[in-house]
């Protein structure tokens with residue numbers, strides 16, 4: 001109760017006749033309640049869930065209002081249940097964050113890739129004692145059963161602190177986690193402080209029903225990482241850099257803010273950054289970047305010199321720089337970083353497959369303007385005179401602005417577009433494809449609509465000739481399709497492509 005009062009969250013506590021002495025479980029899902037559970041009523045909650053929680057043994061509930069269904073239980077009425085849940089969750093699991101060096105990563109694009117880079121290097125440095133909470137998977141320990149698939153980029157607070165506590169129990173000393181703007185908006189990470197926060201970039205995305213009402217709200221939520229970190233690393237080339245840097249300066253002294261930018265970028269002439277980097281070699285599969293430090297605090301990290309990045313794409317160099325600086329700040333030497341960075345691969349991000357009789361196939365997660373544009377313009381530079389064939393769809397029920405963005409990126413860079421399904425959810429995939437198509441310049445790009453994704457993948461590869469590039473965008477290694485509102489198993493773009501390539 002003290003914790004809630006300190007944060008001005010407690011409105012009232014109504015104790016049951018026999019108030020609980022202790023709790024052995026906390027949950028926000030009535031189906032998971034057991035004896036002596038503290039139950040949280042949040043989100044699209046239905047009062048009947050409280051009946052179920054009570055039947056299963058819950059002894060108290062936390063909620064923004066009192067429910068008749070909660071009669072007989074201790075009721076803890078709070079101003080904001082999500083905030084209360086995060087604080088009480090951390091306390092229930094013994095404040096596991098205090099025993100981990102936590103690196104939080106935010107940005108519209110590159111969170112997962114940067115998290116994998118940082119994790120790969122920190123895990124090697126700590127002999128397997130770095131945990132990872134990413135969009136793809138969560139790693140809470142070194143054993144295979146301590147690695148599982150994620151459902152959200154940043155878990156609900158109770159799950160977050162549960163998994164952190166597991167990581168501590170499994171001997172982990174470091175945690176690298178992606179922090180989505182939704183996590184801040186929904187207070188999944190309320191009260192959590194990061195040892196290090198990385199801000200990669202921001203561009204319009206995640207605006208709409210169930211997400212952010214405006215871009216300003218999206219930016220404000222992302223900036224919370226800077227306000228809750230002890231040290232921050234910021235990509236100075238990000239759009240809205242002045243606001244982002246301003247948010248960092250609002251809560252941190254300059255000594256705790258590390259800025260990086262590409263050499264000769266506009267911002268590198270306007271602002272004193274701590275690190276500049278330049279590409280010294282790049283091809284279709286890898287690149288080399290060279291870092292130079294330009295401040296005392298930058299020089300102290302001793303990371304000047306060349307690094308190999310074995311995931312293609314110039315934007316992955318930016319992601320790698322953030323990971324290199326962050327690793328150095330956690331005590332990893334430049335030699336170790338140089339050794340382990342090239343070993344990192346990210347499932348479903350820039351995976352390259354060579355065919356015998358057709359083009360080179362890239363499987364990537366790009367699914368909005370910013371990411372598809374970066375990907376295609378990188379590939380276009382590599383093959384200025386050959387055809388670039390792109391397969392994409394766009395998700396239903398969210399990110400509506402992505403449809404025009406994808407059409408625009410295709411018009412600017414591609415020669416052929418195959419429009420298909422990508423989690424249409426409850427929407428008609430044909431209509432989504434037509435919406436993307438409306439934004440494609442038909443004088444520049446030949447368009448085909450093939451709604452069955454497996455057929456579309458095969459068609460895209462078969463259409464290509466040696467020297468050309470096929471991009472299968474949007475799904476990475478996703479093994480489900482959301483069709484007609486249901487999650488249906490999907491072989492994955494990777495498996496379909498591999499099987500076809502084996503045959504050809």
Ligand SMILES: CC(=O)N[C@H]1[C@@H](OP(=O)(O)OP(=O)(O)OC[C@H]2O[C@@H](n3ccc(=O)[nH]c3=O)[C@H](O)[C@@H]2O)O[C@H](CO)[C@@H](O)[C@@H]1O[C@H](C)C(=O)N[C@@H](C)C(=O)N[C@H](CCC(=O)O)C(=O)O
Pocket residue numbers: 028029030031041042043044045046049151152153154155156180181182183186206210211
């Ligand atoms: C809008 C939003 O944030 N929704 C999240 C939220 O939903 P919610 O609280 O309304 O939960 P709900 O599923 O409607 O159910 C209401 C409550 O009743 C409970 N319940 C339900 C059934 C029952 O029988 N008994 C019971 O007690 C549920 O456990 C829940 O506590 O809490 C759920 C977990 O408890 C999340 O799964 C869900 O994320 C939805 C699915 C989602 O897609 N969110 C996206 C937008 C998201 O958060 N994405 C970001 C990444 C975006 C980015 O890159 O920026 C992320 O971090 O993943």
Ligand SMILES: Nc1ncnc2c1ncn2[C@@H]1O[C@H](COP(=O)(O)OP(=O)(O)OP(=O)(O)O)[C@@H](O)[C@H]1O
Pocket residue numbers: 107108109110111112113114135153200201315316318319348349350364365366367370371372374375
């Ligand atoms: N720094 C970057 N700038 C622009 N595009 C990028 C950057 N890094 C990665 N991408 C593109 O975005 C896609 C998604 O990358 P990644 O999964 O690392 O980002 P994310 O922030 O975790 O994305 P999401 O929020 O969609 O899960 C990649 O497949 C690539 O096409």
